[in-house]
Amino acid sequence: MCGIVGYIGKEQAVPVLLNGLAKLEYRGYDSAGITVFDNGVYTIKTQGRLANLAEKIRQEGQKPSHIGIGHTRWATHGAPSDRNSHPHNSQNGKISVVHNGIIENYLELKAFLEDKGYHFVSETDTEVVAQLFEYEYDGDMISTTRKLLQQIRGAYALGILCSDHPDTLVAVRKDSPLLIGLGKGENYIASDIPALLEYTREYYLLEENEIALLKQDEVKLYDMDGGEIQKEVYHVTWNLDAAEKGGYDYFMMKEIMEQPEALKKTIQPRLTEAGIHLQDISLTEEEIKNCGRIHIVACGSAWHAGIVGRYVMEEVSRIPVEVDIASEFRYRNPILQKGDLCIIISQSGETADTLAALREAKKQGIKVLSIVNVVGSSIARESDDVIYTWAGPEIAVATTKGYTTQLSVLYLIALYFAKVRGTLSEARLGAYLEELATLPERTAEILKMDAKMAEIAKKYAFSKDVFIIGRGLDYAAAMEASLKLKEISYIHSEAYAAGELKHGTISLIEEGTLVVAIATQSSLFEKLVSNVKEVKARGAKVLAIAPEGETAIEDVADEVVYLPKAGDLFTGSYNVLPMQMFAYYIAVERGCDVDKPRNLAKSVTVE
Numbered sequence: 001m002c003g004i005v006g007y008i009g010k011e012q013a014v015p016v017l018l019n020g021l022a023k024l025e026y027r028g029y030d031s032a033g034i035t036v037f038d039n040g041v042y043t044i045k046t047q048g049r050l051a052n053l054a055e056k057i058r059q060e061g062q063k064p065s066h067i068g069i070g071h072t073r074w075a076t077h078g079a080p081s082d083r084n085s086h087p088h089n090s091q092n093g094k095i096s097v098v099h100n101g102i103i104e105n106y107l108e109l110k111a112f113l114e115d116k117g118y119h120f121v122s123e124t125d126t127e128v129v130a131q132l133f134e135y136e137y138d139g140d141m142i143s144t145t146r147k148l149l150q151q152i153r154g155a156y157a158l159g160i161l162c163s164d165h166p167d168t169l170v171a172v173r174k175d176s177p178l179l180i181g182l183g184k185g186e187n188y189i190a191s192d193i194p195a196l197l198e199y200t201r202e203y204y205l206l207e208e209n210e211i212a213l214l215k216q217d218e219v220k221l222y223d224m225d226g227g228e229i230q231k232e233v234y235h236v237t238w239n240l241d242a243a244e245k246g247g248y249d250y251f252m253m254k255e256i257m258e259q260p261e262a263l264k265k266t267i268q269p270r271l272t273e274a275g276i277h278l279q280d281i282s283l284t285e286e287e288i289k290n291c292g293r294i295h296i297v298a299c300g301s302a303w304h305a306g307i308v309g310r311y312v313m314e315e316v317s318r319i320p321v322e323v324d325i326a327s328e329f330r331y332r333n334p335i336l337q338k339g340d341l342c343i344i345i346s347q348s349g350e351t352a353d354t355l356a357a358l359r360e361a362k363k364q365g366i367k368v369l370s371i372v373n374v375v376g377s378s379i380a381r382e383s384d385d386v387i388y389t390w391a392g393p394e395i396a397v398a399t400t401k402g403y404t405t406q407l408s409v410l411y412l413i414a415l416y417f418a419k420v421r422g423t424l425s426e427a428r429l430g431a432y433l434e435e436l437a438t439l440p441e442r443t444a445e446i447l448k449m450d451a452k453m454a455e456i457a458k459k460y461a462f463s464k465d466v467f468i469i470g471r472g473l474d475y476a477a478a479m480e481a482s483l484k485l486k487e488i489s490y491i492h493s494e495a496y497a498a499g500e501l502k503h504g505t506i507s508l509i510e511e512g513t514l515v516v517a518i519a520t521q522s523s524l525f526e527k528l529v530s531n532v533k534e535v536k537a538r539g540a541k542v543l544a545i546a547p548e549g550e551t552a553i554e555d556v557a558d559e560v561v562y563l564p565k566a567g568d569l570f571t572g573s574y575n576v577l578p579m580q581m582f583a584y585y586i587a588v589e590r591g592c593d594v595d596k597p598r599n600l601a602k603s604v605t606v607e
């Protein structure tokens with residue numbers, strides 16, 4: 001979703017801003033712009049890609065400024081257009097603002113300002129911030145920002161410039177992430193680390209309503225009351241190449257191939273001789289034993305991971321589990337009881353609905369354990385306990401290694417809970433732990449099917465509709481596979497619980513319709529074969545994913561992809577892998593922009 005960068009220092013600001021914005025392109029955007037100083041505020045912005053902005057800057061001539069703010073916008077209020085692009089400036093042209101998030105009371109504020117004679121040129125909520133800043137301006141950047149914060153409601157990360165203070169950049173945030181990069185004789189703001197990495201590894205994480213005042217040689221931080229505060233300096237531990245394609249055509253394939261390593265980093269430190277060691281959690285054994293119900297809440301693929309989590313958790317720990325979509329959970333007045341546990345799953349740790357669901361759970365007084373990839377993200381900070389997925393930065397919009405590492409943490413939690421609650425025999429638990437330890441190698445083995453999946457994808461790349469069926473853990477994989485296919489290849493696809501198809505949807509199957517049957521659990525294999533026969537009889541073309549040795553499937557399917565045999569419990573981690581590659585190669589074949597699918601954003605920081 002929208003990206004923010006800001007710079008103050010000795011270098012030319014324009015290239016630094018454009019470079020930083022390029023590093024945030026993966027978040028998804030539909031317009032871009034920058035403000036620098038050129039005898040006052042000078043703003044240049046345009047609809048479309050960054051290349052359009054760079055060209056416009058070239059045509060108008062680059063301004064020799066050492067301070068600036070930049071933005072990539074993903075439209076929320078008002079269509080993608082030059083006018084609605086950021087930065088937005090105040091009426092007297094002195095204030096310029098970039099904003100991520102949504103100002104919820106902008107209509108009210110706009111009416112107030114219009115009454116005072118302010119004229120608006122865009123349809124955005126952000127322009128209200130610039131105008132209100134001008135209205136409240138008292139000559140001091142901090143006190144004016146405080147007055148602004150007292151009036152705006154909603155989610156925001158803001159970068160603010162004022163031409164009266166050409167040596168000052170102000171940043172503030174609430175519910176939208178913002179980092180302050182610390183350089184030598186130069187400082188930065190950015191909504192995500194990749195924008196900073198080329199320049200610095202040291203940064204502050206702004207907390208809710210903390211205000212940062214950046215000058216070339218110093219950064220001062222203030223709380224809402226204007227008191228100066230000190231903060232811990234964070235250090236980025238990963239390299240820029242982790243955020244580069246490293247020889248792959250797209251980040252998505254690089255990230256698919258990084259899964260074995262990401263799984264190893266996530267699982268290994270938590271699997272010791274003595275069993276599972278969740279050093280990261282404070283939940284006591286007593287709380288685990290008395291846990292009445294688990295509520296897993298997430299969005300999109302993370303929600304699919306939660307569905308796998310429910311099957312696994314209920315199977316091994318016998319705790320009832322509910323899985324909710326965060327945007328539903330937050331408004332449906334969920335019944336949460338003392339002793340329940342909420343598990344929040346989020347790769348970015350910034351998804352607005354998921355964050356709101358977390359707050360709902362905390363408001364109702366239950367503990368929150370989150371599974372997060374981004375260290376220090378809002379969800380990580382607000383949870384009672386966090387278990388990090390050590391997947392490294394995920395740049396492609398469609399998640400892959402984020403998802404499979406989430407699954408691995410859910411397996412760890414489920415088996416840990418089973419151990420504490422004594423719901424598995426020692427022998428069974430031991431066997432499960434052994435299999436969990438081999439997950440990275442088995443994943444690597446399956447990823448060797450890359451070329452085969454590319455070949456199969458070629459055949460089906462121009463399908464109109466694809467139905468993906470499965471039962472149990474294979475149904476969860478079907479949902480995730482269908483989402484992957486839809487989001488990056490734009491092929492219409494539906495995931496169905498295999499037994500449910502005949503209750504209506506089977507009427508859509510006609511001669512040549514592609515049905516992918518995921519049938520990797522031995523216990524449900526025969527049931528799935530029957531479902532395949534049903535669609536075959538209606539003319540479907542069937543691609544099956546089955547465990548090695550289950551050759552009976554060849555009698556009914558047109559094509560079979562065999563996976564190495566695994567225990568039923570862990571198929572949830574394997575069955576999705578060929579489908580990630582299938583979706584990827586179909587998207588490539590169709591000439592889609594795999595890493596940046598249309599209309600989508602990597603980090604969904606608005607509800």
Ligand code: F6R
Binds near residue numbers: 299301
């Ligand atoms: C799909 C995808 C999304 C995310 C969802 C939640 O490939 O990536 O569905 O899973 O937007 O995002 P996080 O995990 O960052 O909360």
